[in-house]
Amino acid sequence: MTELIARTENANAPEVITERGERAVFCGLTSIIWLHRRIQDAFFLVVGSRTCAHLLQSAAGVMIFAEPRFATAILGERDLAGMADCNEELDRVVSELLARRPDIRRLFLVGSCPSEVIKLDLANAAARLQGDHDNRLRISAFSGSGIETTFTQGEDQCLASMVPDLPTAQDATPRLMVVGTLADIVEEQFRRHFTQLGINEVDFFPAARADDLPAVGPGTRILLAQPYLGDTVGALRKRGAKLISALYPLGIQGTLAWFQAAAAEWGCSAETVQESLAIPIARAQKALSRVRTSLEGKSLQFLPDSQLEIPLARFLSEECGMSLVEVATPYVDQSLMAEELARLAEDVRVVEGADLDSALARVRANRPDLTVCGMGIANPLEAEGLRTKWSIELVFTPIQGFDQVADLAGLFSRPLVRERQLEVGSWS
């Protein structure tokens, strides 16, 4: 099923084609894997099935040797048949958990497909549990279910669930709020850049500590570090915040435009930003030029997965010289993606949604030099002689900002370099 659903304001932006069919993407629960590393005193309790628990440990690769700060309350037959009161059971499990982990300052009850289908009201449960544990920690709920959320959207739901807890700003003094999970090292770099630009009123949300909640109000200017935070933006807007529309900080151009958009709010010109950040920009250009040689002229196809596809396509075509065969993304939120879409060439095929088998058929027909896809699909394509990059690496690796530009490009060049390097039989 294919239809034209939207064309951006910009007449030169590519059409967005919608596909419906089998979707080979993670659900929003997967976001917990990076969220629990970011918010270091938070615990994520999924209320779901054995499948949810199995997904989390499979996607996390069972690589975390410490006790994880996430767990699953697995619904059983007794819960579903009404023989056990789900709410009482949940209270018991939460008490058990909190007794084990006295260090936890925030608990997220995370909704799943089964909990939503049986209409278990976790927001209500969170409010009730908050009453029981009032002084010790905050408890809130969000959905990471596959029926509601795709992969990175889990982070959107998580952050949106925290917005009501943000304190109200005392006055309307402009204050920047960078929204979206970033690695600590990237946050530190960005803070230094903002200081260089004379912007000192900067908060990062989410912060490394759950209690570190930035104030929000009419002075708040939102700058998105991640492109999948539509509901969080909506919730912040309701609290008076304003969104700074910008490219996302991927690649040199993206990162520069991102800082320029923020700085403009502080009355700082684009030229001034470029001058102030000249050193990291030059460093990034130098580092990127070495990687670029492996990417230039190579063709690239994105299968829908992380929601980062459109900004990455912009970076890889504009700054790395790759040619875009197809850019597919789970969904297109025009309000967050318009600027990025406008930067893609008009004839690029942009697909929203998925129909796995037909997408794979196109990959086989196009035989791009590189396919960006989900983890489950990568090896089968490799075995067909196609080079791939699994997209989950893009959410686990620091890729934003000037000093990560070469690392980001390196994620894409490595499979191509490897192909040239290996002399052990054929790939397929």
Place this chain on the structure above:
Amino acid sequence: MELALWTYEGPPHVGAIRIAASMRDVHLVLHAPQGDTYADLLFTMIERENRRPPVTWTTFQARDLGSSTAQMVIDTLEGVCERYHPQVLLVAESCTGELLQDQPGALAKGANLSAPVIPIEMAAYTHKENWGASETFYQLVRGLLAARALKPGETKAPRGADQPPSVNLIGPTKLGFRCRDDVVEVQKLLEQMGVRVNVVAPLNATPRDLLRIPDADANVNLAPEVGDLTCDWLKRQFQQPIISTVPMGWGATRDFIAEVSETLGLDIDVDSVGDSRLPWYSRSVDSTYLTNKRVFIFADGTHAIAAARVARDEMGFEVVGLGTYSRERARDVRALAKEYGLEALITDDYLAVERAVEALQPELVLGTQMERHIAKRLGLPCAVISTPAHVQDYPARYSPQMGFEGCNVLFDTWVHPLIMGLEEHLLTMFRDDFEFNDTAAPSHLGGEGGGSHQPDAVAAVAETTETDEPGAIAWAVSAEKELRKIPFFVRGKARRNTEHFAIENGLSVIDVETLYEAKAHYSR
């Protein structure tokens, strides 16, 4: 509702996927929400499969609920038949699919599809992965063979005089522990005995192969977690006896040969079939240091039972803990544990296993990927002997667990994490050497699984200090110094034994004398 940090088994539909992924010309349609497709990566990443499992998912989302999910099932089924032309179409639901009550099995039966349909009921909220694999394989075999079952009063035709004796290997699957290599090794063994392998299933079998199952004289139940149900049914319907010894370990492999011979009426000298290096390696002097090493075993039922025998009888270890997460095998494991003078640990709670390991402080842990976590955290040597396993436990090399080569692999794999016999002496000799000390990991371990490097927790007190806390034990400085002269890999045990001895004797301060009194008390 049950709190789970890590789980030993996936949901039952993952078991169904394992059956489909193991076979050829079968396709599985799963009625499941977006996101459940993560299961692909178990096969393509962990096991490095070069093809996607033959599974198509409906991947419904919220907007489909209440209106079109049943239609999605039918559309998906039709699409699959058109694209893949499977010999058999399996239809099942994941946990969320089950809640929608769309009954995809019934929909498929009524959809007039080009492929025969076998619906599988998963009961996702009561069962787990191995059950799902067992049930799916059973339904598949039954669906294909029920019409050919022997009638009441009918008896299985005897093997023709010119026919070689033959068996089927039942149970090996994708994502099973070393199934790929075990099948090869067991086939070799049977070949040596002049026994033909008729069908291996589900691994690499097609539905047409399954139709030939009744041709064999007997079924080898190679992976009871998956094969039990099917073997029992085949015994009832086709009078095929079950060969139930799992040939893992030297003794078990010989027992297996004997059972095959007896079942098929062959006259075979066990010694003529083959042998392993394990007996000699185990008897060689270097292995003396293995004597009564304290071993903790936790695995699926089959691997736990086999490992216990190998550990005690073939390696000379002392089994101090034995357990399984396979509730279906609880009775067998309990009975065996009793024989070893132990209480079996039957649980799928990773934390309960961790507590048991912590309390027992074994010198070697044989377990799954989960026990590898536990052992790493506690600084104990560990070898993985069972699923769930990590990508590194699907090795490139030939590495069976069964048959005589399997014995060699078990010996190497279990001994490797330990400090070797001669190295044990060298460590003592060079204890004070700056490069060769108790904070440096043994040379061959490369930072993985190393010896016990736990810091000594109890701080020494001045020679005569006594503590105020009743029952608390203090170490005199001299005793603490003496303790440090004991090689680090037994120091933890010496410390615990001494403290235990002190408590039992009502002492509050441990001095050098206490240390040696305790040593004498506990010496074997």
